Amino acid sequence: MKRILVAVDGSEPSLKAARMAADIALRFGAKLTLVHVVPKLLLPPDVYGLTIAEVEKEHRAYADRLLEKAVATLDEPGLEISTGVLYGSPAEAIAEEGAASDVGMIVIGSRGHGAVARMFLGSVSDRLVHISPKAVLVVH
16 A cells, blocks of 8 residues: 545545555555545635635645644654645545555545434435545544
8 A cells, every 4th residue: 555545625534534544655655645635616706705716725625624623633653645636526536536546445434424414415425435546544
């Protein structure tokens, strides 16, 4: 296994998943890539009173801060960490990135929604498990 891909969204489950992925990466000598997905806008940018460029700039700044925080929690000697920002539908963007030949597995946190909430809100981890060409570890 050359690389482990970890999706982080700033939630405690995603940071827990990153910590577990770091432990696995250290044991197998793998690299760790933390990614955050910036979803498509739900409303036109003018609703926010901003231009598309301003919205994209703010999304990217938020993603960068979130990834920096996640990297800071994984202060492990010998662990090689890279980060990336993906765009689009979260599960699909993560699965696409995870399809790279050097990715051995994908790790993602589960927010622990109940059955009713999952039915209405959907679940990125659930969708990812079904569409990913690689093994997916869902951390509770």
